[in-house]
Amino acid sequence: MGGRRSGRSVAKGHSLGGAEAGGAVSLLMLLFPGWGRGLERPLSPYGIVLDAGSSHTSMFIYKWPADKENDTGIVGQHSSCNVRGGGISSYADDPSRAGQSLVECLDQALQEVPKESHVHTPLYLGATAGMRLLNLTSPEASANVLAAVTRTLTRYPFDFRGAHILSGQDEGVFGWVTANYLLENFIKYGWVGRWFRPRKGTLGAMDLGGASTQITFETASPAEDPANEVRLRLYGQHYCVYTHSFLCYGRDQVLRRLLAGAPQTHGFHPCWPRGYSTQVLLQDVYESPCTAAQRPQTFNSSTRVSLAGSSDPALCRGLILGLFNFSSCHFSRCSFNGIFQPPVAGNFMAFSAFFYTVDFLRSVMGLPVATLQQLETAVVAGCNQTWSQVRPSPAFSRVAQEAPVSRCQPAAPWVVIPAVPPGAHLQGRGVH
Numbered sequence: 001m002g003g004r005r006s007g008r009s010v011a012k013g014h015s016l017g018g019a020e021a022g023g024a025v026s027l028l029m030l031l032f033p034g035w036g037r038g039l040e041r042p043l044s045p046y047g048i049v050l051d052a053g054s055s056h057t058s059m060f061i062y063k064w065p066a067d068k069e070n071d072t073g074i075v076g077q078h079s080s081c082n083v084r085g086g087g088i089s090s091y092a093d094d095p096s097r098a099g100q101s102l103v104e105c106l107d108q109a110l111q112e113v114p115k116e117s118h119v120h121t122p123l124y125l126g127a128t129a130g131m132r133l134l135n136l137t138s139p140e141a142s143a144n145v146l147a148a149v150t151r152t153l154t155r156y157p158f159d160f161r162g163a164h165i166l167s168g169q170d171e172g173v174f175g176w177v178t179a180n181y182l183l184e185n186f187i188k189y190g191w192v193g194r195w196f197r198p199r200k201g202t203l204g205a206m207d208l209g210g211a212s213t214q215i216t217f218e219t220a221s222p223a224e225d226p227a228n229e230v231r232l233r234l235y236g237q238h239y240c241v242y243t244h245s246f247l248c249y250g251r252d253q254v255l256r257r258l259l260a261g262a263p264q265t266h267g268f269h270p271c272w273p274r275g276y277s278t279q280v281l282l283q284d285v286y287e288s289p290c291t292a293a294q295r296p297q298t299f300n301s302s303t304r305v306s307l308a309g310s311s312d313p314a315l316c317r318g319l320i321l322g323l324f325n326f327s328s329c330h331f332s333r334c335s336f337n338g339i340f341q342p343p344v345a346g347n348f349m350a351f352s353a354f355f356y357t358v359d360f361l362r363s364v365m366g367l368p369v370a371t372l373q374q375l376e377t378a379v380v381a382g383c384n385q386t387w388s389q390v391r392p393s394p395a396f397s398r399v400a401q402e403a404p405v406s407r408c409q410p411a412a413p414w415v416v417i418p419a420v421p422p423g424a425h426l427q428g429r430g431v432h
Helices: 024-031 095-100 103-112 115-120 129-137 139-153 168-182 251-265 282-286 289-294 313-321 353-364 372-384 394-402 412-419
Strands: 004-008 046-052 057-063 076-082 122-127 159-165 204-208 212-218 229-234 237-247 277-281 304-308 348-352
Touching: 057 103, 076 103, 095 139, 103 139, 122 129, 122 139, 129 139, 129 159, 129 168, 129 237, 129 289, 139 159, 168 204, 168 212, 168 229, 168 237, 168 348, 204 353, 251 282, 251 289, 251 304, 251 313, 277 282, 282 289, 313 372, 348 353, 353 372
Parallel strands: 046 122, 122 159, 204 348
Antiparallel strands: 004 076, 046 057, 057 076, 204 212, 212 237, 229 237, 277 304
């Protein structure tokens, strides 16, 4: 099967690691009654959501064992399935394959959801930054991919509620609510068998995806930019939330931008290990709108150039920080690139590629990463290693087989540091 995970309730509090973060968009589509056509007390206790990220798609089957609490749903994860292949945006040249890629997991859903519940089981697909980028470069290709996906989904006997490209704001807010829901910051099931609201605040959420990164947190200050403010009512309580999605600042797109900038700036890649070299196809580097500003006026897309690593953490850090503009701001305060951000309050939970990056340094390289200072030290240690030191590691080989080699590149951790709010600290399995 396509990477099945099963049977875990999300009403229990636990840390958000890489696996749990995959449902960040999915869970909220079921919690919010206004998304799509709306979720008005489904006749089926099941719901199916396809979370179509930039690098892969995951299917989640949810079950709600109880009625709504103060007009907000109580949801548990029944099982999940990782779709084989890349994200649906990677099928822009052959849209039919985008739909076909979902079949294995949808067939699993047919078996796991009782047959008598099929016709009443809501089915959603929410696409994130990968499809937002495709929609920028080719709206026609984006529409064709969604149409192909829709044709596949409507062939199944479920209650199809639509396939949509989520806005960056939606993605950020969904991640924030999901993280706090999983950690029981909104509502908790007590030992006396009743739901109650715990007396604790919310955590901020930082979600590093493949094509974008989101930061979202509760704030008492009014937003100077209305586009960054969202007001929510959950479990009878009102929340004012700041959120922003930085397109082209996801892990994969940042690594691509570094790949575009390294040969132009240095003639080598300072973030790659010394002794490692490869042939880079220029089409792969410059086809993304995220590298448009670095694209030469004339170049042969079929040309391959040789690029070697140099294991230089100082130059690597400078190359990455060059992607962030901290000087331009037309508001009272900004994060970077002139984007308004109010004072950061409270603790944060970081997930998705944040988790994978920190987990790689901790589990594979055996380095402590409990604080930002330790994280910086670990990154320098990683960037100083040569290819001959890195490659023989059994753990490195295992990770390289399980995921694209970009996850193992020492460049990736530097992406984390500029985005972590001042004063945040790392603890346990995430940024708190």
